[in-house]
Amino acid sequence: MKSVTLILLALLLCGCENPFATRSADPPSIRRGTWEDPTFYDAVLRNLENSYNEQIIDNFTDCLSENFRFFPDPEDNAQYPGIFDDWGREEESDVTHSIFTSGTTTGFIELALVDTTMEVYFYPSGDSVKAEVIYDLTVEQEKVSAPRHMAGRAIFFIFEGTGGIWTMSRWEDSKADFSDSCSWGELKAVFAGG
C-alpha cells in the first residue's frame, strides 16, 4: 500500500509543471552594456561609472553588496532631514532607477570618477579597499527642481566576497567646496522625494 502511494505521488509530481522553472526569454536585440567582471576592486568603480553613463540599472545594482549603506554629506543631511535615515541597497537602487529613467535624450548622464586613491587591506578571508574618488556628474534630466551638475568627493568601501566578486558596501559622500555645485547625495535626495 505504501509503495502504491509513493508511485502515485511520483506520477502526480511528474505530471505537474516544475514550479521553480524559469520562463523562456526572447533573444537579445540590443547590447549588454559595458561591464567588467568585478574580480578586481577597481572594476567596481569602472562598472559604476559605465552603469551611470549607459543608464543600465542592473549593472549599477550589481556593484552594491547586500548590506550596502549610503552616508550623505552632513550639509545634505541637514538640508533633507529624515531622507537618508536607513538608506540601504533597496533605497539606492530605487532612486538610481528613477534617475536613469528621468531623461529622454541619449547621453543625458555623464559621470567621471577621477583621482582615485586606493587603500588596500589584506585579509585571509578576502581583501577590502577604501577608495577615495573625485566625481563630476552631469544629469540633464527633466525634473525641474533637481540639480544638474554635481561635484565632490566619494569614499567607497569595497569588499571581496564569494567567488572573488568585489562589491561596494559603504558610500560616503562629501560635496565640493565650489559654491555653484551640488553633491551626489543632493541629487538622490531630490529624486527620493525632497
Place this chain on the structure above:
Amino acid sequence: MLKVRGRLLPCFLFFVAGSALPAMGSEYGLTFNRDNRTYRWNNFLQYTGPVGQKMQVHASGNLSKTLIKSASGFSGADRWQDSYSLSAVLDYLLTGWSTIGINLAHQENSVNRGEITTRTGTLSSSIAFHPRPSIRLEQFVGGKLDQKKQPNTDSREEGLSYGLSGSWQPVIPKTRATLKVALSGDKLTAGHSSSHTLQATVNRQLLRGAKIILSFDDQKDGRTNLFGPPEATVLKRQDRIGRALSLKIELPLPRDHRLHLSLSSTDRRIEYSLPEGPDEEAAEQNSRKTLQGLSAQLIGHTMKNLSFTGDFALQGGKNDFGRDINDEDLEEISLSGSLEATLSSRDSLAIAGQVARTSYDTPHPDNFNDRDNYRSAAKLSYQHTFHTALRLVVEATVNASHLVYLRSQRSANNNWGRLYAIYPAVHIRPLENLRIQQRFSISASYTEYDFEDLFTDIKSNIFRQATTTTNLSYSLADELDISFGYSYRAEDFGRLVREEGWVEVLSWDKSFQNVDFSISYPLSRRLTVSPHLGYGHRKEYDHHQGQRHFKSRLRSKHIGLSGQYSLGLDNDMNFSISRSVEYATANPKRIFDRLQLTLQHAF
C-alpha cells in the same frame, strides 16, 4: 574661536557638575582617533543617581568633533564637523504608581565652524502612571526650538512638542496579550511632524501544546519640511506608513514532530503632499510596496540521533511607484530542508538544501524588466573528533543561480552562475595552552551567459581560488599570549569559450601571502601592551595567447602597538598606534598612519 569656546563651556560645566555629584552607574569617556586625513575627538558623560528619597536624575552629554584635512580635493580646504548634545531628566516619585518629571534636551550640529548650523532644543514636563502592573501610561508636553543657519537662508521655528503612550498586558488564562499605543509629534511654525504606532499581539496556548500567535503593527511617521535646493525650496509633507499583519499557528504532531504555519501581509507606503492637500507633482514620488506571504515548516526527529526541518514558502507582492513605468509585481516560491545526524560520539553530519524562484512582472509596456531569478543551494558539513586534541571539520557547498530577463531589450545578460566549494579545517590542541587551526578552501565559480553565441565579446568566465590559513596561539603565562598567523591564497580568472564543451582561456592569476605576529605582555600590574607586526605580499600576472606576463607586485608592511592601562575598577585607558607602508610596482611608496586614544571612567 570665541564661538567654539562658548559651545564647549556648557559641556565642560556639565562634566564638572557631573563629577561632583554622588554617583550611581555613571561614567565619562574621551576618545581621539586619527585615520590618515581624518581626525575625530569624542567626549561623553553619563550620570544616573538619586537626589533625596523621591527624586532621580539622569543626565548625559556628548561632544564630538571631526576634522577632514584637505577635504574636498578641489581647494584643499579643511572640513570641520562638530556636534554636541545634552539631555537631563529629573523624575519625582509622586506616589507608588505615578511619577512626574522635567526633561531638557539640546542638540547642535555644525559644519565648517558654523557655516551651516542646526540646533534643536526641547524643554518638557512629563507624567507617568502605572495604576496596575499590567497598565502603563506616559505623557509629555513642552516647547521646542528648531534653528537652521545656512549661508543664504536662516530659519528659526518654535512650537509645541508632545507625546502620549500607553501599554496594556491583560491577564487572560493561557494567553499572553500586549497592546501598545503611542502618539507623538511637533507643531512648529512651519514644520510639523507626527508619529503614531499601534502594536497588538495575542499569543494563545491551545489544546495539546498547539499555539496561535496573531500580531498587528501599524506605524505612521509624517513630517512637513522645506525640501529642495535653497533656490527652489518647497514645503512638502512626507508620510511613511507601514502596516503588518501576521498569523502563526504551531501544531504538535505525533512522534515529537511540529508543524508551523504562517500567513503574513505587509504594506509600506511613502506618500508626498503639499500642506494644503494632495498634489499631482508631489505624488509622482509616492511609492507603495505590498507583500503577502504563506509559509509552512515541519520540524521533526525520525530517530534518536536524527532531526530534520522542511520549509515551504510562497510570497506575492506589488511595487507601485508614482511614475507607473517603474511598477512591478513579484512572486516568490521557495522550498528548503535540512537534516542533522549524530552518527556516533565522534561523528556528526549536517545536510541542507534550498531551491527558490522569484519572478518580476512589469505592467508598463515600456518597462523591459520582466525577469525570473532561480536559486538553489546545497551544503554538507561533516565533523569527526579523532581525539580531544584533534578535530576535523569539512564543509562543501554547491550554489546555482539563473537570471532570466524575458524581453529582448534586457536578455543579453541572462546567465547561469555556479559555485562549487570545499572547506576542510583541522583544529589541533596538542597542549593545554597551545591552539592551532589549519584551514583550507578550494572553490570554482562559473558564470555562463545564455546568449553568448550571438555576441563577439566573450563574457562567460570561471574564477578559481585556493587558500590555506594557519593560526597559532600560545599562552606562555597569565596575560602573556603570543599569536601567529599565515595565509596563502592563489586565484585565477579566465574566459569560458564554447568549443565542444567549455574551454578555459586564462586571463590573469595572482597570489597573496600574509604573515602577522602579535604578543600581549603585561608591563606592569596596570599596563598591558601588545606590539604587532604584519607583512603582506601580492603578485599579479596577465595571460596573453597562452603566455604568462608579470603585471604587478604589492608589498605591505604593518607595525603597531596597542595597550590598555587600568585606572581601577571599570576604568580603562586604551591606545593604539600603527603605521602601514605599501610598495607597489610603478607607484610611489604610500604610508598610512592611525592613532586612537580612549579613556573611560566610571564613578
